Amino acid sequence: MAKILVIAEHRDGKLSDGTLELCKAAKTIASAMGCEPAAACFGKDDSIAKEVAKYIPTVFCVADAALEKYTSDGYAQAAKAVIDSQDVKGVLIAQSYDGVDFAAKVAMAMGAGIVSNCNKVAVEGGAPVFTRNTYNGKIQEQKKVKTDKFVATFEKGAYEMEAAGGAGAVTAVSASISNVRTKVKEVIATMAGAVDISQAKIIVSGGRGLKDGDKYKDVIIPLAKKLGGEYGASRPVVDSGWTEAARQVGQSGKTVTPDLYMAIGISGAIQHVAGMKGSKCIVAINKDPEAPIFNIAAYGIVADLFEVVPQLMENL
Numbered sequence: 001m002a003k004i005l006v007i008a009e010h011r012d013g014k015l016s017d018g019t020l021e022l023c024k025a026a027k028t029i030a031s032a033m034g035c036e037p038a039a040a041c042f043g044k045d046d047s048i049a050k051e052v053a054k055y056i057p058t059v060f061c062v063a064d065a066a067l068e069k070y071t072s073d074g075y076a077q078a079a080k081a082v083i084d085s086q087d088v089k090g091v092l093i094a095q096s097y098d099g100v101d102f103a104a105k106v107a108m109a110m111g112a113g114i115v116s117n118c119n120k121v122a123v124e125g126g127a128p129v130f131t132r133n134t135y136n137g138k139i140q141e142q143k144k145v146k147t148d149k150f151v152a153t154f155e156k157g158a159y160e161m162e163a164a165g166g167a168g169a170v171t172a173v174s175a176s177i178s179n180v181r182t183k184v185k186e187v188i189a190t191m192a193g194a195v196d197i198s199q200a201k202i203i204v205s206g207g208r209g210l211k212d213g214d215k216y217k218d219v220i221i222p223l224a225k226k227l228g229g230e231y232g233a234s235r236p237v238v239d240s241g242w243t244e245a246a247r248q249v250g251q252s253g254k255t256v257t258p259d260l261y262m263a264i265g266i267s268g269a270i271q272h273v274a275g276m277k278g279s280k281c282i283v284a285i286n287k288d289p290e291a292p293i294f295n296i297a298a299y300g301i302v303a304d305l306f307e308v309v310p311q312l313m314e315n316l
């Protein structure tokens with residue numbers, strides 16, 4: 001049976017959340033297209049492939065010392081080896097820095113059309129129809145590929161993460177990885193010691209409505225800590241130096257998909273919303289009933305944040 005193939009993404013022995021989301025996507029798309037979900041995993045050995053097999057029934061593993069660290073040449077060659085050895089109808093790749101780096105090479109190798117940054121797929125007449133945001137999320141467009149096969153990259157939060165629990169089979173695929181033109185000497189975090197709010201399950205974000213840096217620290221940080229989450233910010237908060245850049249949510253900051261996102265004193269500009277609209281539950285506190293953030297909030301409190309947050313703190 002033809003396969004819908006996820007290319008697994010991992011770093012320091014840990015699978016990315018995006019890979020678990022793609023496992024869910026592959027199962028959904030495969031079932032609608034009469035295909036079979038599978039994954040391909042590349043590394044120096046098969047240890048991560050065995051981890052992937054907890055989430056998807058079939059995993060193809062290319063193990064080679066040259067695949068210990070991600071390179072676009074290495075991943076493209078390994079992906080081609082798996083695709084050539086199997087009947088692959090579609091390939092799903094995370095819309096991450098690495099994913100967008102090698103996805104086009106995979107599409108070239110397959111002779112397939114590619115759609116990037118998708119957030120939804122419908123199947124019409126047996127063919128996939130991809131939805132993605134354009135113009136900073138103001139418009140959603142639908143795309144089809146003209147080829148029989150496809151490659152698609154998916155934005156974070158497009159699908160729920162698949163839960164572990166399966167015991168899939170890992171099959172070794174041989175590939176000769178050669179002429180890798182880049183050498184990864186070291187992977188350095190963007191800001192040493194910087195927090196990664198994209199992994200947080202609860203985020204309390206503050207905006208310009210906080211008025212100044214001291215109020216941001218007094219109101220937002222204690223509430224985030226009390227809820228056991230991380231604190232985030234809109235861009236003016238970061239630009240004003242009230243908190244560090246790693247906590248900025250939005251188009252030029254982080255994309256986050258927590259279970260709970262609290263937007264406090266944030267208007268809901270399209271560039272902010274672009275980074276948090278995938279949150280499962282959005283709670284907004286804003287004194288302006290017309291603030292656009294209320295259009296996407298599950299719960300909205302029209303009130304002065306300096307009155308509401310202390311009451312929330314008292315009752316938590």
Ligand SMILES: Cc1cc2nc3c(=O)[nH]c(=O)nc-3n(C[C@H](O)[C@H](O)[C@H](O)COP(=O)(O)OP(=O)(O)OC[C@H]3O[C@@H](n4cnc5c(N)ncnc54)[C@H](O)[C@@H]3O)c2cc1C
Pocket residue numbers: 206207208209210233234235236237248249250251252253254264265266267268269270271272275285286287288291303304305306
């Ligand atoms: C290319 C580009 C990229 C950008 N990238 C980002 C990005 O990544 N992230 C981002 O956030 N922005 C980004 N922006 C900026 C974005 O357009 C907005 O200017 C910004 O998001 C507004 O931040 P804010 O909601 O905190 O402030 P404002 O829009 O000023 O909103 C403040 C809100 O606080 C409310 N308020 C005021 N006082 C109170 C009170 N006492 N109680 C309750 N509510 C109160 C007001 O009603 C208002 O709605 C970008 C802009 C551009 C052009």
